[in-house]
Amino acid sequence: xxxxxxxxxxxxxxxxxxxxxxxxxxxxxxxxxxxxxxxxxxxxxxxxxxxxxxxxxxxxxxxxxxxxxxxxxxxxxxxxxxxxxxxxxxxxxxxxxxxxxxxxxxxxxxxxxxxxxxxxxxxxxxxxxxxxxxxxxxxxxxxxxxxxxxxxxxxxxxxxxxxxxxxxxxxxxxxxxxxxxxxxxxxxxxxxxxxxxxxxxxxxxxxxxxxxxxxxxxxxxxxxxxxxxxxxxxxxxxxxxxxxxxxxxxxxxxxx
Amino acid sequence: xxxxxxxxxxxxxxxxxxxxxxxxxxxxxxxxxxxxxxxxxxxxxxxxxxxxxxxxxxxxxxxxxxxxxxxxxxxxxxxxxxxxxxxxxxxxxxxxxxxxxxxxxxxxxxxxxxxxxxxxxxxxxxxxxxxxxxxxxxxxxxxxxxxxxxxxxxxxxxxxxxxxxxxxxxxxxxxxxxxxxxxxxxxxxxxxxxxxxxxxxxxxxxxxxxxxxxxxxxxxxxxxxxxxxxxxxxxxxxxxxxxxxxxxxxxxxxxxxxxxxxxxxxxxxxxxxxxxxxxxxxxxxxxxxxxxxxxxxxxxxxxxxxxxxxxxxxxxxxxxxxxxxxxxxxxxxxxxx
Numbered sequence: 001x002x003x004x005x006x007x008x009x010x011x012x013x014x015x016x017x018x019x020x021x022x023x024x025x026x027x028x029x030x031x032x033x034x035x036x037x038x039x040x041x042x043x044x045x046x047x048x049x050x051x052x053x054x055x056x057x058x059x060x061x062x063x064x065x066x067x068x069x070x071x072x073x074x075x076x077x078x079x080x081x082x083x084x085x086x087x088x089x090x091x092x093x094x095x096x097x098x099x100x101x102x103x104x105x106x107x108x109x110x111x112x113x114x115x116x117x118x119x120x121x122x123x124x125x126x127x128x129x130x131x132x133x134x135x136x137x138x139x140x141x142x143x144x145x146x147x148x149x150x151x152x153x154x155x156x157x158x159x160x161x162x163x164x165x166x167x168x169x170x171x172x173x174x175x176x177x178x179x180x181x182x183x184x185x186x187x188x189x190x191x192x193x194x195x196x197x198x199x200x201x202x203x204x205x206x207x208x209x210x211x212x213x214x215x216x217x218x219x220x221x222x223x224x225x226x227x228x229x230x231x232x233x234x235x236x237x238x239x240x241x242x243x244x245x246x247x248x249x250x251x252x253x254x255x256x
Numbered sequence: 257x258x259x260x261x262x263x264x265x266x267x268x269x270x271x272x273x274x275x276x277x278x279x280x281x282x283x284x285x286x287x288x289x290x291x292x293x294x295x296x297x298x299x300x301x302x303x304x305x306x307x308x309x310x311x312x313x314x315x316x317x318x319x320x321x322x323x324x325x326x327x328x329x330x331x332x333x334x335x336x337x338x339x340x341x342x343x344x345x346x347x348x349x350x351x352x353x354x355x356x357x358x359x360x361x362x363x364x365x366x367x368x369x370x371x372x373x374x375x376x377x378x379x380x381x382x383x384x385x386x387x388x389x390x391x392x393x394x395x396x397x398x399x400x401x402x403x404x405x406x407x408x409x410x411x412x413x414x415x416x417x418x419x420x421x422x423x424x425x426x427x428x429x430x431x432x433x434x435x436x437x438x439x440x441x442x443x444x445x446x447x448x449x450x451x452x453x454x455x456x457x458x459x460x461x462x463x464x465x466x467x468x469x470x471x472x473x474x475x476x477x478x479x480x481x482x483x484x485x486x487x488x489x490x491x492x493x494x495x496x497x498x499x500x501x502x503x504x505x506x507x508x509x510x511x512x513x514x515x516x517x518x519x520x521x522x523x524x525x526x527x528x529x530x531x532x533x534x535x536x537x538x539x540x541x542x543x544x545x546x547x548x549x550x551x552x553x554x555x556x557x558x559x560x561x562x563x564x565x566x567x568x569x570x571x572x573x574x575x576x577x578x579x580x581x582x583x584x585x586x587x588x589x590x591x592x593x
Contacts, residue, residue, distance in 0.1 A: 076480050091475040093468040095539040104468055105479035107461035119460045163479075 004067060005030050006171055006202055007052065007083075012061035014047050021047040022058065023226040027204075029171060034193065034203045036213040039223030040246055045206050046175070048223070052204070053085040053173050054078030065170060082169030086160045088176035094149035094156075098141060099123070099130040101148055102163045133166045134158075137195050154185025158192060165196045172196055173204045178212065190216055210239050222246050285533045285541065289548040292531065296552050300559035307562055314437045318508060320554030321442050322347070322517070324547065325501040326525040327532075328453050329380075329494030331546045334529050335457075336470040336487055337538025338394035340494045342383065342401035343501075344521035348514075349405040350376040350502030355418040355512025358425055365424035373499030379405060380495015384488035394491075402522070409514055418512035428507030442504045449500065453543045466490060470538025520574070527578040528553050535585050553577075 005028040014022040022044045029035050039045045050056045052063065054072030063070050065081055072078040075085065092101050103126045109115035110122045131144045139158040141151065148156055157177055164172045174193065178186040190212060197203055207213050213220060214234045222230045222245050230245050230252045237245075244250040300307040326343045333340045354372035357363040363371070379401055386397045428442035457463035468476040469486045477483050505516060532549030534541025556577065560570045 075478065079480060085478075087478065091472070091478050093471040093475055093539065095471045096464065096467060100464055104464065104476070105481045107464060109461070118455075119462070120455075121459055121461060121464070 003031050005064075006066060007204075008064040008067075009048070009052065010062045010064075012048065012051055012058040012063070014044075014051065014056065014058050020226055022051070022061075024061070025223070025226060026228050027052070027221060029202050029204055031202055032197065032200065033218040034197055034205055034216055036205045036207060036217035036220045037223060038207065038210070038213055038220060038242065038246060042225075043223040043246070044226040045223050047226075049085075049173055049175055049204070049206055052078070053083060055085075079167065083171055083173065084164035084168035085173040085175065086157070086164045086177050088179040092148050092156055092159050095147055097145045097147050098134075098151075098159055099127045099144045101159050102126070102130040102133065102166055104163075106167065129166070130162075133162045136199065137162055137165060137192055139192065152185060153181050154188040157181060157185070157189050161189065161192050161196065165199060165201060168201055171202045171204065173206075175206050176208065177205070178207065178209065186212065210243065214239055214242075224248060286545045286548065289531060289533050289545045289552070293548050293552050293555075296555050296559070300555065300562065303559070303563050307559055310437045312558070312562070314439055316551070316554050316558045317443045318440055319558055320550050321440070321446050321508065322501050322505050323521060323524045323528055323553055324446050324550035325449060325497055325504060326521060327528040327546045327550045328449055328543065329490075329497035330525040330529050331453070331532070331534055331541065331543055332457075332466060332490040333394070333494050334470075334526075334534050334536060335466050335538060335541055336490050337473075337536075338387065338470075338487070338490070339398065339526070339536070340383065340491065341395065341398040341522055342379065342405060343494060343498045343525055344517045344519075345402050345405035345409065346376050346379045346495060346498040347502045347505065347521065348517035349379070349409045349412070350499045351505050351516060352409050352413045352418070352512050352514060354425065354502060354506055355421055356412060358422055359418045359420060359512070365422045369425065369503055372502055373496065376499030376502060377492060377495045380492045380498065381488070383495065384491030387491060388484045388487045406518060409518070413512070413514040415514050417514065419510075421506065421510060421512070425503075426507050426510055428504050429510060430507075440508070442507050445500075445504065449497070450543060450547050457543055462486070462489070467539055470540075472539070520571075523578060524553050524574065527574060527581065530578060530581040530585060536582060537585070 007027070007029040009025065009027040012022045012025045013020070025044055025048050027048065037045050037048065047056070051058045054075045054077045057071070057073060063072070070081060072081070093104060096104065108122045108126050110120045114120040115122065127144050134141060134144065137158070139155065139162060141155060148159055151159070161177065177193070178189050181189060193203055193205065193216060205213070205217065217234065220232050220234070220242060221228055222232065222242060224246060232242055232245070241250065245252055306312055326347060330340055330343060350372040353375055354368050357368040357371060358365055383398055383401055386392050387394050428445055429440055431438040431440050457466065465476065465481045465486050468481060469483050473483055506512065509516065528549035529541070529546050530536060530549065531552050532541065532545030532547070534545060553574065556574060557570060560573060
């Protein structure tokens, strides 16, 4: 990887009282890649991701976006900087329709007096935009005006991914996006993650599912005890080797 | 041969289209409440000739007025999966303040109205603040406010009924004639409020966010919605609509009555919302449904009186009605989940 990283984290530390969740964690995300993060429970994956998405603030360390130091105090700050996050627990509003979910919190208003003074929504434009995003990501649904609760679990996560892809300008973070899904639906979401990358957005993917990680990721960052212990690729390492590093059975000399 | 294959190919498609259209009509949230309204009207028109007379129907509208306006604020609160048990007594307090200020305090009519409405708004803001900032359950907060407003109503009024109100205070009780029926300005005001609430809920981002907060609060928060502000706004608006209902009540009864609004109005407003198809679990419902629900409640009260049912049995019937409506809500919700 010769290009400069889009996102870079250096020496992140996060303590909760006596518990140290991150002890100097690093990360680099390069353009156009899917970077998977794996690690045992308590390895610091979630804490690292939360620091990158603004859900918590690290006690020490630095996060750089396009080379510039950033400090996210809330998820809103991270979103403002072009970082979108997809959560495992299907963070959608089930009674609202697909278009409403895609635009939730960022609704488009009509032009002119209707929008400025009456604050009227431009439902037509939002539906057209949502339809376009769904077509680009090849997510099949009957109608963009369907309530999300009528969709399957995979389609619902599709709504969440489409929302992230629609608004992310720099990168998308996916925190266990397939954990709540069945086998077939997981496959649909994995295809979707590839298409997000094809649209030019790099992806950070946290997953427990080794086969999926090895199928999808360009590089795999292995976390252990709050640190990055290795970065491997599916070409250079087998699944068993990755698991051995993850559990500490194999010691790695340097942290690359 | 070709015709049979064609028929075989098109018939299922057509049947599906018809079924689908039927399903879509039934899925329209206001269809159920509307059928209930028609059934209720049919029942009372069979029971008594007087029910469908124009004068009686315009009476029903006037009787629906107060609960109808309270139910607007109640709808907003219930859409966020909350509840406001204080709307009735807050309205009672507003009504007593308006009339006492105007009659005893010598305050001009408009400032009296405004002070009464602002007091109700203030109590709504108090409800919303406690729910949002102190994170207390809406049920307990508004039950507390219910008692506070109840006590203040009696303290402020000294249990005196205020009469001889200035005519400005009675404006919304005045009538005009349209198509042979007399309609009060209060009814027009109520319908205008419903139109406004419809627009805000359906056509603005704020309305979307009200639904989203009740539907999945965490998801709403994660998409960047200020959920606290939305909650505060719905309780504040419930306070405001209580104040507006107080103004309409004064126009209708032409007195400031310390015992008004303290028995049936709270539960009736909730009944209207639930009969209108809004879920107590939040996130689902329509303001048009609430208007229909309020009409059903009004028709029940009016019709039961017409056919000579004792007031105590009216309580009984409306109690059963609200439990029925809530049960339907619970059952459909469970099937969805």
